[in-house]
Amino acid sequence: MSLRSGQTWSGSEDDDLIENLESQCCLNEIARLHQRTASAVRSRIAYLYETGKLYVIAPATLDELISGRSRQTGSKRDARSR
Numbered sequence: 001m002s003l004r005s006g007q008t009w010s011g012s013e014d015d016d017l018i019e020n021l022e023s024q025c026c027l028n029e030i031a032r033l034h035q036r037t038a039s040a041v042r043s044r045i046a047y048l049y050e051t052g053k054l055y056v057i058a059p060a061t062l063d064e065l066i067s068g069r070s071r072q073t074g075s076k077r078d079a080r081s082r
Contacts, residue, residue, distance in 0.1 A: 003035040009044055017044060018054060042067075 009017075013034060020030045031038040048054035 002031070002037050002040070005037065005040070014044070014048060014053065017041070018048070021045070021054070 017030065017034065020033060025033070027038050027041060031041045034041065036044075045054065
């Protein structure tokens with residue numbers, strides 16, 4: 001079990017997650033950095049996408065990003081969330 005398992009994601013942690021995606025970190029590395037499980041990170045990525053705080057741009061699709069099949073991901077922040 002990860003150290004932060006079950007803890008609420010903070011706004012700054014969401015920002016860090018988006019930065020990790022922009023830097024093209026792999027899912028397992030992001031999970032390690034956030035002290036969360038890969039599953040928790042995938043769920044948060046999906047949540048951020050569904051709420052309009054994360055936009056996935058080519059070449060990866062959301063399905064690829066969530067399933068961890070692609071490392072070539074990019075994102076941009078929603079200007080309203082800054």
